[in-house]
Amino acid sequence: TNDKRIDPIGTCVGMRGSRVQAVTQELAGERVDIVLWSADPAQFVIGALAPAEVSSILVDEEKHSMDVVVDEENLAIAIGRSGQNVRLASELTGWTINLMTEEESTRKQHEEAGRIKGLFMQKLDVDEEVADILIQEGFSTLEEVAYVPINEMLEIDAFDDETVNELRSRARNALLVQAIASEESLEGVDPELLKLDGMDTSLAAKLAAGGVKTRDALADLAVDELAELSGIEAERAKGLIMAARAHWFAEDAAASAAATPKEAQ
Structure with a gap:
């Protein structure tokens, strides 16, 4: 049913836990966790990791993975014995789940920002200041610089029309070079x-x-x-x-x- 007046978890648990206890008894005492399904993958993962409290989630659609940030107190709960909780949550949701603390998340973000900065400086032949501006404006790939609607880049106060057009041209040239190199590197691949x-x-x-x-x-x-x-x-x-x-x-x-x-x- 789609009736929002019905509490799905409460319905599964039953009066004083009668329904879930009956299932547990039928399974010879096996523990049963009830997870609320959600069309939002991030929310689904949060529910699957309960009772651990999630601080934040970074979703990577391309890799079909999520970096899930929890505090130190909740890390052991989220991981579970021998990684059981996070493994089951990953299997249930269909997403690769990378658990980390706030400190680990911050360090990873800094490393990723450094990698992106190096990419822009090398492939676009720009200085650190221009690379930092692109990152601050949310750009993380050459494809975004090359093909994002030009109006979005023109809204960046630090860039004029000439700079925007030059950056887009360099990004497209860099992608072309990569494509040619990739094609050559795939020679002989099944x-x-x-x-x-x-x-x-x-x-x-x-x-x-x-x-x-x-x-x-x-x-x-x-x-x-x-x-x-x-x-x-x-x-x-x-x-x-x-x-x-x-x-x-x-x-x-x-x-x-x-x-x-x-x-x-």
Whole structure:
């Protein structure tokens, strides 16, 4: 039902916990957590991590991950025994969850800002002041500088029309150079590798540089090997390896099904 007058959690719990207790008893005492679903991924994650209190969340749509900030008192609760709570919350919501404290979050943001500043200074050939202005105005990628509506950049007080046009031109040229280099770096890469869920050209180029150019070569890697080679999170590495191995499982299942009638005879 979509009736907002009904409390979904209270309904599942029942009078004095009668409903949830009945389920617990049926499961031989297994603990049952009730999580309120939300169409908002961030809110869904907050609910999944309860009773830990979340201070803030930074959502990365591209990587399908979230940096979830909690204070020191709530960190152990959010992680759970042997990482059980955060792992289950990640599986439930379908998002990779990176738990961190306020201090760790601040340090990561500073490191990210430094990386972006270096990128702008190198690729756009600008000084530190211009790079800082771009970051303060919310720019974090060359694509944004190159293709954001020009009116948005013209609203930046520190930039005149000539500066804006020059920055956009340099950003587009830098992206073109990257695209050409990426195409060259992907030479010899198996198309099936590029089709895997979670794979992108940038990651494929890193793998190719490390000698991993086929789906089977990726499937042979361990999670820690892939994470070290590519610099991605362990959870994403695990998902990619499982995706690369999927055709093995399908082939084994098909071979088993084909052999069954013969065995029956």
